[in-house]
Amino acid sequence: MNNKALKVLEFDKIKAEIAKYLITTRGNTLLKKLMPMSVESIVQRLIDQTKDGADILRIKGEIPVRKLADLHDQANRLKKDGNLNGTELAQIGQVLQNTTELKEFFAGLKDDRIDLRQLYELNDKLIDNPGLTKRISRSLDDTGRVLDTASDDLKYIRGRISRLNDQIRQSMEQYTRGKNTKYLTEAIVTLRDDRFVIPVKTEYKAKFGGVVHDQSASGQTLYIEPQAVVGLNNQLHESQVSEKMEEVRILNDLSDLVRPEIDEIVKNNEVLAQFDLINAKAKYAREIKATEPLISKDHVVDLYNAKHPLIDPDKVVANDIKMGDGYKTMLITGPNTGGKTITMKTLGLIQLMAQAGLFIPAREESEIAVFDEVFVDIGDEQSIEQNLSTFSSHMDNIINIIHKVSGHSLVLIDELGAGTDPQEGAAIAIAILEKLAQSHCFIMATTHYPELKVFAYNTPETINASMEFDDESLKPTYRLLIGIPGASNAFNIAARLGMDRSVVDRGQSLMSGESQDLNNMIADLENRRKEFEQKNAQLQVQLSKNKDVQKDYEQKSDALDKSKASEIQAAKVRANQIVAKAKKESDKIIDHLHEMERKGSMVKEDQIISAKTGLKNLHQDETIKKNKVLRRNKRKQVLKVGDDVKALPYDQIGTIVRKNNDNEFEVQLGILKMKFGAEDLEKVQSTEPEPEKKPTMVRRTRSTGLSSKLDLRGERYEEAMSDLDQYIDAALLAGYNQVTIVHGFGTGVIRKGVTNYLQRNPRVKSFGYAPASSGGSGATIVDL
Template identity: 85%
Template sequence: MNNKALNVLEFDKIKAEIGKFLITSRGNTLLKKLMPMSVESIVQRLIDQTKDGMDIVRFKGEIPVRKLADLHDQANRLKKDGNLNGTELAAIGEVLKNTSELKEFFEKLKDDQIDLRQLYDLNEKLIDNPGLTTRITKSVDDTGRVLDTASDDLKYIREQISRLNSDIRSSMERYTRGKNTKYLTESIVTLRDDRFVVPVKTEYRAKFGGVVHDQSASGQTLYIEPEAVVGLNNRLHDSQTSEKLEEIRILNQLSDLVRPEIDDIVKNNEVLGEFDLINAKAKYANEIKGTEPLISDDHVVDLKDAKHPLIDPDRVIANDIKIGDDYKTMLITGPNTGGKTITMKTLGLIQAMAQAGLFIPAHEESQVAVFDEIFVDIGDEQSIEQNLSTFSSHMDNIINIMHKVSERSLVLIDELGAGTDPQEGAAIAIAILEKLSKSDCVIMATTHYPELKVYAYNTTDTINASMEFDEKSLKPTYRLMIGIPGSSNAFNIAARLGMDREVVDRGQSLMSGESQDLNNMIKDLENRRKEFEKKNEDLNAQLTHNKEIEDDYEKKRTELDNSKESEIQAAKVRANQIVSKSRKESDKIIDRLRKLEQAGVAVKEDQIISAKTGLKNLHQDEAVKKNKVLRRNKRKQQLKVGDEVKALTYGQIGTIVRKDKNNQYEVQLGILKMKFSEDDLEKTDAKPEESEKKPTMVRRTKSSGLSSKLDLRGKRYEEAMTELDQYIDSALLAGYNQVTIVHGFGTGVIRKGVTKYLQRNPRVKSFGYAPASSGGSGATIVDL
């Protein structure tokens, strides 16, 4: 895309804003190369990358990119068999460490199931080298200093240097303390030629002996290495030389390790630079509250609440800009300083930003097209060198545009035809628009010529637009009004500013009839627009009011339903508490009955079972039962003596024998007579004749899957006795004549308990141990 247009639109200022968020050298290089792209797939990929960056900024704060240097110099030296110093190797180490960090970072994003469009694939381009990363990290620090851990030899040498330094300082202390201080100009130990010395007064040189390394400018001080420490200094110097040689050996070794990997490391650095730029684009988008631009399938630009990104967001006016669908040419008219040029630049700059993969300062769901070129003719581009007038400069630029324009171009022209005779300017402007329109490009132009307003009104694919002007305040509102041409407002402004009315009227009378008709048309359109906006505001207000009423209704209905449900649940909880209390009381009564029975008083077992079952059936599930209709029908039925009924508790059919004074029904169930409440009985459809033919035996129902054998092995005594009691009752109701109780041998406690229970149960006819082939004394066969 041509740089001239981007310069006029101030695209470089957008790049400068993004640059504030960059931290890598490669990221800055990529930013300089950042340009709007004209291939839709590339534009979409760049937008997707920024979208991923925005998601990461929102969830994680940022992509963790380190401050990285450019590695091309290091790469060139290594390829020429040169070696690197510590600082250069530290820079390579930073790239390797950042590569490992990003690999781990994106793995965690995958674990967190964060969807990304492009950055997982970009991350795959990074080549991790954990072995080399660890070696460099162990050998040099961030500043390039070789670490003690780089080699055992280096560690030993540095420990030796530390000991020698300590010994030398200890030896030197006797010269800087006590009686020897009178021979010194200062009581300090300093360095000269990397050797420890003391500052001795010249006249006392013979007192110290040793080597003189330096003299003060005044000649009054000699820097002497005392003879007592010369040997230590020599050893220190040798150790320091060994240290430097070992450091060089380590750096050369590291250079040899990096050399075959340098191409991959440079590629990693470039990918990390891309991540840095994506990070910066996302942070910039966050700063301007940018949104993702959607690429239009129909080459339509539809910007909602678009703002110029370089104007203070608290002052800039947002506008809807739509072009390329029903019309491809928009002519904006209106007074000077009304915002025409800014609106045009907003369109051009937002398009450039979107095609460079940036988020745009517009409302969500805004659409952009992908243009192959943006041509701009904005401002006074008069060339002094070429001695061109303003008009000539514009014409030269427009001629160049006409030669290069295509159906996928966006053309922005400010003050079309200005700078010459108005009549001729209007004519040439219309001719230019007609020529450009033949290429089917998208055009936005500004003008003051009334002839162009008529042209736009009468030409297909062309629409008038204007910048709103407040006649009361005599100030522009900077609002773009599509479909309405602008009027000059010269007479209104003059009148409001105090111009003599006679002058204003005379000026209006001198206007041609065509101009008067055009102004009247514009005034009528403006009045209609305001009327439409007023009605639209009223409708929106009514819609909002209706929505509030609907929301209030839904809220109250929900509260009522919740209140009803809560009351029902609370009532059932209270009922269950009462039942629970009653059950505990009944258990006490049943325990007393059993104790009476053990004392020799006969108590019928079926009476105990019936009492417990009746109490259990009082409990209501807290979830609402689904058989309300069934229970309602049951309450309506009239039961009487002789009716065939079904005992719902046991699923058995029986006959009502009598009804006592407590409204309990006594029902004959085979050989048993049991009492039930009305809710526990359901009248059957069996006819009297059919019931008379039924055998007087309890029928086994389909729901009874009762086994003829009960196994009590491995159970505790109390559990076994309870299960035996319930089993014998169930066997009787199921119509079994004989059952087997398996109690095993064990200690004999359960076997004795079974025998004792069977002896006292009046429903047991007889019992005895099973045959040897069926378990012997480990099982008891019971006849009921």
């Protein structure tokens, strides 16, 4: 992109905002080089990088880049066989450490299955060097100070220095305490020439012997190293020299280790700087609430709610800007200070930002085209030195544009044809537009000439636009109106400000017929636009209501489908549990009988009946089970003593007389008391008003579905005994006093079995054969 466009559209100010978020030296260098690109694949890659950075910023906080220095000077010195100091080596160590950290960071993103478009590939360019990284981190801290762990010799020397310091201080304490303090100007130990000394009054300089290292300005104090510590100070000095030599050796060794790896380390630093810049672009996008621009496949510009990023967000007006679909030239007319130039700059700057890989201050799904150049002629660039007038300056710029423009260029011209005679200016403006249009470039121009409004109306691929003006407040609204030329508001404004009506009327009469017709056309268009906007607003309100109704319906439908699916799934789960439990119980009964058979024991008749009854009890009526599972949600009621309930396994009504625990209740069923789990009870809802509380009454109920006669004829023995056992239980629950068991004559086996069973059952009061008229010995009447 040409520098003039970047300067006029203030692209550098955007980069200055991004720079606030950079932390690496090399990142700032990359930002200075940041330019809009004209190759679509490169633009898309840069946008993808910013999108990845924005996603990471939202999910993980940000890419963990450290504050890193530029390593080019260090690299040049190492390549010339020079050695680095501790600070420079520490900076290299930080790059290596940050490389390791980013490798681990992106591995974690992959583990979390976070999709990224570009940054995994960028991270792959980092070359980890764990051995060198560990060696530097063990040898230097972040400031470049050599650590004790750098070598065993250094650790030993520093330990010796520490011990000598302690010995010297202990020896010096005899001079700063007790009677010797009277010979000192101050009872302290200090340093001169890296040697421990005491401040002695001049008249007592021979008192302690030793070496004089310094004298105060007044001459009253001598800084003396007492003879008693001279030897220790000598040892300390020797150890300090050894320490310096060992530190230099360590730094030289580290330099030799880094030297062959420096090119890869510098490349790592470059990649880390790219991550830093991506972080900064993502943070700036978040600050201005920018969105990802989409590159149009049809080379059109379609911006929704586009805002100029450098204007106060509380004051800037958003506009929809569209070009390329049906028209490539837009002529914006309207009064001064109405926002024409800002609208033009908004389009240009957003294009530059997008082509530099930045997010744009527009609504999501906004599309940009990739231009090979953006040409601008905005503002008064009159040059006194070159003796160019305003018109000459504009013509010079436009001539340059005409020579360089292509079919993939964007041209922005402010006040086209201004600065000369209006009639000539309008004519040259039309000629310029026709010449530029021959290259099929995109053009946005502003003008005050009414002739250009007619030109735009009659020329293919050209459209009028204007900045809205409020006739009531006499102020611009800064809204871009595409398809409507700007009306002349001079007479309206003058009249509303109090100008004499005769003056206004005289001015209007002096206008040519064409101008009057044009103004009438514009006024008619404006009225139609306002009418359309009013109806459109009403339709939008109704559409919003319809969408709310549809959304509510879809939510309820989804909820119903989910509830249905949930109930079916719950029923299936419960059914499977019941089947598994029944199978387990039946297997247990059969295994018990088999065990008795294997042991040679005689299986008694009552045991067979009991086993058969147990197997029969495992079966439950399908309707009951379905009800128990599918209607469980309806039975989620609190059960308490005194409630009327239905015992689902027996389909009988009873009353809760005791609560044993949270899930077990004792229920009075007729003359029986039985225990049930809460899931086997269903609360009976009464439609009658609740009576006053009275002592619990036990009621005997009669089931209308149970016959008073059981016919066992034709059944096998075990099946007949099982049916008899179940029938007697049901008859007791139904409240029957007497029942008839029809067993027939046959071989007499079932009749004998019935007799044996009735003799054992404690609930049977008495029994005997039926009268001859009722079956005789083929039936037994039982009193319960």
